[in-house]
Amino acid sequence: MVEVKSRRGEYTGATRRALLDAAARLFTERGFAQTSLDDVAADARVTKGAIYHHFASKTGLFEALFDELEHTESGAARAAFEACEDPGAGVVAALDQFLRACSEPVYGALVFREAPLALGWDTLQRYEAKYSYGLLTDMLGALRGTGRIPIWGGDALPRVVFGMLSAAGQLLARTPPEDVERVRAECRVPFTALLVGLSSTTDS
Amino acid sequence: MVEVKSRRGEYTGATRRALLDAAARLFTERGFAQTSLDDVAADARVTKGAIYHHFASKTGLFEALFDELEHTESGAARAAFEACEDPGAGVVAALDQFLRACSEPVYGALVFREAPLALGWDTLQRYEAKYSYGLLTDMLGALRGTGRIPIWGGDALPRVVFGMLSAAGQLLARTPPEDVERVRAECRVPFTALLVGLSSTTDS
């Protein structure tokens, strides 16, 4: 998090940032697999050596980018959730915040389109556990605390809900700007319906 | 679909089948990216030349495998759906059939774990449109016909539902056999809840 304060000013931090920005652009436009490290280095006006000085591998470069995006976004969603007294309203607010973030081209494309391809499902799930997934279980737990949804056993419910969020995010990431508003409204339907359904479901 | 009836018997068809079987095994165990074509060829007792004689590329090999699996599975799910008079019961039956198929190691691993990585989202969506996605919209349409769920505009709802199915499938594919029964029951919860919620949702 805190950048190493090099004695030689922020020259080194600047190249690292340039690499992350270049990677964000190219990975978003061409995709992770279709972008070579030489492309990223050239776009940042350096060579491949600089990449491997700052990051462990091509995957490591993507991970740093991904971690950055998820950190800020999950923070915003959690803030939206905790700003509300009522957990039910908090969930809706967090969902709205999330759907807005997905409409932003870079976040949607990298997190929901490229991340599985770049990191693989195992690594991706570790990050999910760290960020969005943890927030999601917190929110579901708060809802359960109010008796609004039933007790559940394993983690099937949050996983499936997360699948819904991924699908919505991926859909929004592919939606042209002029339709975003309408699609975002459509995306809210299944989530509110699920909440309604869960609240009227008795334990079995 | 119909195999070319070579004059020299089914020797050529046999190698093609051996290649598909070897690919299914290795892709399931090690994953698509971690399996080289030489590995597949060696496992089938042939060389890489045989692969490129029968398939256009590594992706093409996976596609043939994927298409085969999806064809049989979507057929089974559709049969389960159409065997019921009531669309509501049909949806439940199709869901059960689907969740059972996901518990089978090869189908779950290849379709929900490897397919996005091997084919990419665009190609994958074309296959979804051909198979599971088409069935899904048919089922939702039948439910809509009975007035059990509201009218919806775009394709956000089926997409999100498909995301739920993918998450459930992926979860089941990673579940050890002794827990499959329990997890499968847990997976049914959000789907039935969604149906309940949709049926009690009025148009907005």
Place this chain on the structure above:
DNA sequence: GTCAGTCACATACCCCGAGTATGTTCCCGA
């Protein structure tokens, strides 16, 4: 003031694996 040490890269290289080009064998029909 100079010299060892290290940071921040650049350059040159290795190697694996997908894809290709070409060779070879067997069979069939003319």
Place this chain on the structure above:
DNA sequence: TCGGGAACATACTCGGGGTATGTGACTGAC
């Protein structure tokens, strides 16, 4: 029996991720 094509095998290219090594600039110690 001979041309031809199907069904592979063999040998090769090449792009890109990863590595090993070189190099200049700065810094802190003595």
